[in-house]
Amino acid sequence: AQSVSQHNHHVILSEAASLELGCNYSYGGTVNLFWYVQYPGQHLQLLLKYFSGDPLVKGIKGFEAEFIKSKFSFNLRKPSVQWSDTAEYFCAVILYGNNRLAFGKGNQVVVIP
Amino acid sequence: NAGVTQTPKFQVLKTGQSMTLQCAQDMNHNSMYWYRQDPGMGLRLIYYSASEGTTDKGEVPNGYNVSRLNKREFSLRLESAAPSQTSVYFCASSERGYNEQFFGPGTRLTVL
Numbered sequence: 001a002q003s004v005s006q007h008n009h010h011v012i013l014s015e016a017a018s019l020e021l022g023c024n025y026s027y028g029g030t031v032n033l034f035w036y037v038q039y040p041g042q043h044l045q046l047l048l049k050y051f052s053g054d055p056l057v058k059g060i061k062g063f064e065a066e067f068i069k070s071k072f073s074f075n076l077r078k079p080s081v082q083w084s085d086t087a088e089y090f091c092a093v094i095l096y097g098n099n100r101l102a103f104g105k106g107n108q109v110v111v112i113p
Numbered sequence: 114n115a116g117v118t119q120t121p122k123f124q125v126l127k128t129g130q131s132m133t134l135q136c137a138q139d140m141n142h143n144s145m146y147w148y149r150q151d152p153g154m155g156l157r158l159i160y161y162s163a164s165e166g167t168t169d170k171g172e173v174p175n176g177y178n179v180s181r182l183n184k185r186e187f188s189l190r191l192e193s194a195a196p197s198q199t200s201v202y203f204c205a206s207s208e209r210g211y212n213e214q215f216f217g218p219g220t221r222l223t224v225l
Contacts, residue, residue: 009153032211032212034213036216042218043203043216043217043218043219044156044203044205044216045216046213046215049213090155090156094210094211096211097210097211098210098211099144099161099163099169099210099211100158100161100171100210101146101158101214102158103155103156103157104155105153105154105155106153106155
């Protein structure tokens with residue numbers, strides 16, 4: 001079955017610390033990859049996406065992600081987090097031509113001032 | 114542009130009652146989706162509509178029905194609500210199935 005795995009469901013950091021969230025998927029074909037963020041009480045917003053080209057993708061608010069095809073991974077990073085980055089982060093994968101976006105279970109990130 | 118809108122924002126039902134969740138998008142997108150979000154489960158796809166006039170089951174379709182009324186609107190119906198359907202429901206749309214999806218603000222549903 002197709003699946004998306006996110007590890008370390010709960011992450012607690014201090015401001016200025018670096019953040020890395022892992023995402024692995026089990027699809028064998030061409031994929032489009034996404035990271036979404038959900039701030040407390042809000043709906044999901046797109047942080048960044050990868051369709052093709054440079055595997056290092058830069059998104060909003062200083063986030064970036066790296067697609068490593070050989071590892072079926074799309075890890076999210078931010079060098080220095082802020083309190084306002086407190087949110088839940090979801091990795092999502094769609095198999096090209098499938099029309100069904102599969103989500104990981106999310107990472108709850110809390111940044112302590 | 115309002116993007117994706119959903120009504121209502123909150124709803125409380127008794128077991129066995131029915132209701133329809135409404136979703137509309139003004140981005141001229143072809144594909145629309147309904148998800149439910151439960152703690153620790155991420156988002157799970159209930160139904161989707163790849164284009165006007167088509168609907169397909171997602172991961173958790175039991176107990177739900179959908180209608181793609183036109184290109185803009187995609188409704189989700191609970192015919193006989195059960196406590197297991199207590200959740201937050203999100204509607205989303207995308208230009209095509211493999212593009213990024215844009216999400217509505219959600220409906221928080223409680224079934225007693």
